[in-house]
Amino acid sequence: MNIPASDPKSVTGKPLTIDANVDVLVVGAGPAGLEAAIGAAARGFGVLLVDENPVPFKTMGDEVPLHFGQGMAASARNRNAMMEAFVASEPRIAEAFEAGIDVRLGTACWGLYANGPALGWMPGLVAGLADEERSFLIQARHVILACGRRDMGLGFPGWEKPGVTGATAALALATRYGALGPRKLVVLGSSTEALSTALALREAGASIAAVVEQAAEIVGDAALLASLREGGTEILTRHVVREAAGRDGVEAALLARLDEAGKPSAEERSLACDGIVLAVGTTPVIDLLDAAGGKVAFQPERGGYAPVLDANQRTNIANVHAVGDCAGIWAAKTRDRAIAEAEAACAVAALDAEAITVTASQPPAPEYDISAYRLAWVRASVVEARAEFHVCQCEEVTAREILEVRPPRYLDWQNERRNDRSLAALLGDGPPNPDQVKRLTRAGMGPCQGRRCREQVAALLALGAAQPLSAIPLAGYRAPTRPMPLSMTLSVPEAPEQAEHWDTWFGMHAQWRPFWEVPERYTVAGNDATGPVASE
Amino acid sequence: MMNEIKGASVVIVGGGVTGLSAGWWLARDGVDVLVLEKGLIGWEASGRNGGGCSHHHSPLFAEEQRLWPILDDMLGYPTEFRGERIRLASSEHQMALYGRALRNAERQGFQSEVLDVRQAKEMVPLAGDTIVGGYHYKFGGHANPHRTLQGYAWAMQDHGGRLLQHTTVTGFRSEGGRVTAVETDRGVIGCDSLVLAAGPQTGRLSALLGQEVPVQSARCEMIVTEPLPLMPLGGVDGCGLYGRQTLRGNLAYGGGPHEWLALAEQGTPAKPTTPLMLHMGKRLAELLPKAAHARIIRSWAGVIENTPDGRPVIDRLDSQANVVVATLSSVGFGLSPASGHAIRDLVVDGECGFADISSFKLSRFAALEPNWRELQGWQVTAAAEVLAA
Numbered sequence: 001m002n003i004p005a006s007d008p009k010s011v012t013g014k015p016l017t018i019d020a021n022v023d024v025l026v027v028g029a030g031p032a033g034l035e036a037a038i039g040a041a042a043r044g045f046g047v048l049l050v051d052e053n054p055v056p057f058k059t060m061g062d063e064v065p066l067h068f069g070q071g072m073a074a075s076a077r078n079r080n081a082m083m084e085a086f087v088a089s090e091p092r093i094a095e096a097f098e099a100g101i102d103v104r105l106g107t108a109c110w111g112l113y114a115n116g117p118a119l120g121w122m123p124g125l126v127a128g129l130a131d132e133e134r135s136f137l138i139q140a141r142h143v144i145l146a147c148g149r150r151d152m153g154l155g156f157p158g159w160e161k162p163g164v165t166g167a168t169a170a171l172a173l174a175t176r177y178g179a180l181g182p183r184k185l186v187v188l189g190s191s192t193e194a195l196s197t198a199l200a201l202r203e204a205g206a207s208i209a210a211v212v213e214q215a216a217e218i219v220g221d222a223a224l225l226a227s228l229r230e231g232g233t234e235i236l237t238r239h240v241v242r243e244a245a246g247r248d249g250v251e252a253a254l255l256a257r258l259d260e261a262g263k264p265s266a267e268e269r270s271l272a273c274d275g276i277v278l279a280v281g282t283t284p285v286i287d288l289l290d291a292a293g294g295k296v297a298f299q300p301e302r303g304g305y306a307p308v309l310d311a312n313q314r315t316n317i318a319n320v321h322a323v324g325d326c327a328g329i330w331a332a333k334t335r336d337r338a339i340a341e342a343e344a345a346c347a348v349a350a351l352d353a354e355a356i357t358v359t360a361s362q363p364p365a366p367e368y369d370i371s372a373y374r375l376a377w378v379r380a381s382v383v384e385a386r387a388e389f390h391v392c393q394c395e396e397v398t399a400r401e402i403l404e405v406r407p408p409r410y411l412d413w414q415n416e417r418r419n420d421r422s423l424a425a426l427l428g429d430g431p432p433n434p435d436q437v438k439r440l441t442r443a444g445m446g447p448c449q450g451r452r453c454r455e456q457v458a459a460l461l462a463l464g465a466a467q468p469l470s471a472i473p474l475a476g477y478r479a480p481t482r483p484m485p486l487s488m489t490l491s492v493p494e495a496p497e498q499a500e501h502w503d504t505w506f507g508m509h510a511q512w513r514p515f516w517e518v519p520e521r522y523t524v525a526g527n528d529a530t531g532p533v534a535s536e
Numbered sequence: 537m538m539n540e541i542k543g544a545s546v547v548i549v550g551g552g553v554t555g556l557s558a559g560w561w562l563a564r565d566g567v568d569v570l571v572l573e574k575g576l577i578g579w580e581a582s583g584r585n586g587g588g589c590s591h592h593h594s595p596l597f598a599e600e601q602r603l604w605p606i607l608d609d610m611l612g613y614p615t616e617f618r619g620e621r622i623r624l625a626s627s628e629h630q631m632a633l634y635g636r637a638l639r640n641a642e643r644q645g646f647q648s649e650v651l652d653v654r655q656a657k658e659m660v661p662l663a664g665d666t667i668v669g670g671y672h673y674k675f676g677g678h679a680n681p682h683r684t685l686q687g688y689a690w691a692m693q694d695h696g697g698r699l700l701q702h703t704t705v706t707g708f709r710s711e712g713g714r715v716t717a718v719e720t721d722r723g724v725i726g727c728d729s730l731v732l733a734a735g736p737q738t739g740r741l742s743a744l745l746g747q748e749v750p751v752q753s754a755r756c757e758m759i760v761t762e763p764l765p766l767m768p769l770g771g772v773d774g775c776g777l778y779g780r781q782t783l784r785g786n787l788a789y790g791g792g793p794h795e796w797l798a799l800a801e802q803g804t805p806a807k808p809t810t811p812l813m814l815h816m817g818k819r820l821a822e823l824l825p826k827a828a829h830a831r832i833i834r835s836w837a838g839v840i841e842n843t844p845d846g847r848p849v850i851d852r853l854d855s856q857a858n859v860v861v862a863t864l865s866s867v868g869f870g871l872s873p874a875s876g877h878a879i880r881d882l883v884v885d886g887e888c889g890f891a892d893i894s895s896f897k898l899s900r901f902a903a904l905e906p907n908w909r910e911l912q913g914w915q916v917t918a919a920a921e922v923l924a925a
Binding site for chain 1: 576583592593594595613614616636640643682683686690754755761762773776777778783784791792793794795796797805806807808809810811812813814815816817818819820821827828829830831832833834835836837839842844845846847865866867892895900901902903904905908911912913914915916917918
């Protein structure tokens with residue numbers, strides 16, 4: 001039988017340029033990633049362990065991968081010192097090197113690709129990596145994601161000022177690099193996570209002027225609170241930040257008491273500080289998994305949107321595991337790295353194994369209602385703000401513009417003569433979707449890739465729709481999950497057969513035939529269309 | 537809401553640009569119209585394209601060109617339309633290839649200019665020494681797909697048209713050779729006329745009506761960079777890429793190989809991207825070398841259907857007299873103001889009153905080989921079972 005050739009303009013038969021094949025790729029060299037890498041190597045697997053940290057100073061300035069908020073001390077510019085500090089602050093990195101593992105620091109994973117119902121072109125699991133010089137692709141039989149956590153952003157007037165940083169970012173700067181600029185901090189949030197962060201920051205030499213909590217009561221561990229109080233930290237419940245004051249950076253936090261209705265009252269005070277730490281929520285870093293089509297779901301006991309996992313830390317994508325914070329964040333796990341390490345051990349035991357005896361521990365019921373808690377923060381701080389500010393800093397979109405689904409200001413659109421098309425109008429057509437609102441307002445579409453505003457926008461939509469956070473779909477992540485200069489793409493060569501057949505569109509002659517030349521009948525055998533095919 | 541909707545005069549299946557534009561054209565004529573969408577409007581290819589509005593090979597071209605400059609006013613919502621395009625050539629071969637646009641358009645009364653290297657660089661500040669020349673098409677342009685989509689939907693609703701999202705069509709009821717109702721997962725909706733504009737699903741749904749529109753789905757990809765200073769004219773193509781600089785300044789570009797797909801029966805298909813992003817990025821850096829420092833911040837994919845010859849079908853079915861089927865065969869966004877108008881004409885007047893769309897007739901496939909997909913090499917490699925449960 002004569003088998004017809006495949007469409008030369010399709011991906012069929014166009015190989016990718018793969019830099020290396022490995023048994024196991026581990027993304028992230030924190031406690032879970034290190035345990036996974038070391039454990040997999042001990043089982044005889046060839047392991048590549050990558051971690052994007054320490055990222056260059058300029059990248060930190062771009063809020064990648066965390067909300068550093070320009071809180072870096074000048075010493076963070078010294079790349080060698082940062083690298084040394086990063087290695088020194090985690091003894092198991094040296095252990096991984098000694099175990100013969102290919103450890104690459106300063107190497108980010110920006111994409112994960114797996115075949116599925118709408119993709120059959122990949123030779124297997126493929127990951128896109130980049131160091132400072134180049135991008136490259138590697139193929140892995142197994143991928144263990146240990147990508148860690150990220151902070152929920154929380155806006156207020158002045159939150160774009162240098163010195164307003166995410167808790168995870170501040171903690172990394174202070175405890176891993178000794179490079180946190182601000183010395184006197186106000187911490188927002190009082191969960192056990194937030195209080196532990198405050199204590200660790202204090203331990204690292206910062207002074208914690210106050211812990212600010214919008215709720216009537218502290219939500220976290222009382223012993224941690226007592227320890228902070230003993231150290232002279234003020235505990236201000238039913239308070240929010242009205243403004244981060246200061247000229248070139250944070251010089252004071254203007255605080256207001258919330259009234260009975262939860263609205264900021266006129267009772268205000270200024271508290272001198274040079275840093276405001278956002279610790280109202282942390283969320284698992286699921287960007288690679290979500291962009292690859294992996295299943296995620298809002299799981300309050302895991303800190304928000306988190307991978308859907310089986311008892312062996314398997315995601316729904318074959319041979320892709322998630323371990324550590326990116327698999328779910330809860331207080332006990334934060335306190336005791338053994339829990340994350342046990343997840344990693346569990347994933348390693350499941351590699352190429354049929355019968356598995358080890359299972360990881362499951363999160364306890366959440367200590368508080370994280371949906372209600374985060375919504376309350378956004379209501380008090382963002383919705384009730386006394387002045388408009390940019391919730392999406394990259395694209396300069398305010399909360400009002402998000403809720404009113406306003407076209408971006410650069411369009412200068414005045415002509416809404418027919419209807420008020422606000423979120424309420426969209427709600428009439430179905431539950432709110434942050435991706436839809438993003439496309440109309442541009443909130444979350446900037447170079448920080450929504451790392452600072454994603455959770456806030458979701459909260460605003462939830463408040464607007466009077467729904468819990470779990471009802472708001474996740475604004476989708478896309479590769480590259482780290483911004484990549486166009487020039488960096490040159491380092492991955494293209495297959496010659498792909499270059500030869502590259503076309504702007506489908507490369508079908510008949511498609512572009514001018515209508516006055518189209519024959520009355522079309523059959524494959526009778527198709528005589530030739531000539532230019534590029535869509536013009 | 538569903539309880540209140542028993543039927544509409546015209547039910548349109550598919551809330552993409554084609555269906556929504558048709559809905560808007562019908563609603564502004566006072567027709568009682570209802571658009572059904574399985575997910576969110578514009579969630580498939582309609583919201584994932586390059587935003588180009590310059591289709592000189594199409595019988596709808598003249599109407600496309602007439603409507604875009606006035607569409608913001610007609611809709612009452614912004615589309616971000618900007619007129620005219622530039623195509624840069626990095627070789628004499630490309631220069632010759634791109635000349636066809638000029639000739640096609642000239643025949644229909646639209647002008648272009650040939651640019652030498654100096655002129656091309658002046659008009660495209662991000663271009664570099666890689667180009668040998670280009671064309672300045674004094675027609676066409678580009679718009680923002682998301683905003684246009686929403687504009688159609690809102691404008692349709694302003695005129696009394698209705699939209700039902702998250703509603704999947706499961707079948708049809710017909711009587712005496714006419715469709716009388718649409719069965720959905722949320723109830724049965726009666727209709728006097730039906731328009732099928734369901735993108736990749738058009739094939740499967742038309743088969744249910746006894747006359748299949750032959751289509752095959754494929755996945756295509758695009759990339760977008762961070763914003764850059766605005767060039768005088770945003771619609772700049774070349775180097776094997778199509779796309780635009782958005783009014784915000786981002787470079788949004790696509791091109792390159794596609795992957796043929798078997799479409800799942802229902803639901804929203806997954807739209808994964810691939811490392812093709814890199815090869816689009818490389819070409820974009822070649823097309824606009826002064827943008828090489830710009831960072832890619834997203835990529836995305838869309839699933840889109842093609843007919844065997846890649847050309848649209850806008851026609852009435854023989855099997856059911858009151859059904860109009862419409863697929864724009866992977867080139868639908870730019871033509872949407874005109875395709876909606878044509879669909880309105882077919883539904884209301886029985887024929888298109890402003891253009892000869894006989895080349896969109898379904899009858900051209902009457903002698904099509906049953907194994908046309910295989911014969912054209914449109915093989916599917918993705919297997920649904922790859923994803924573990």
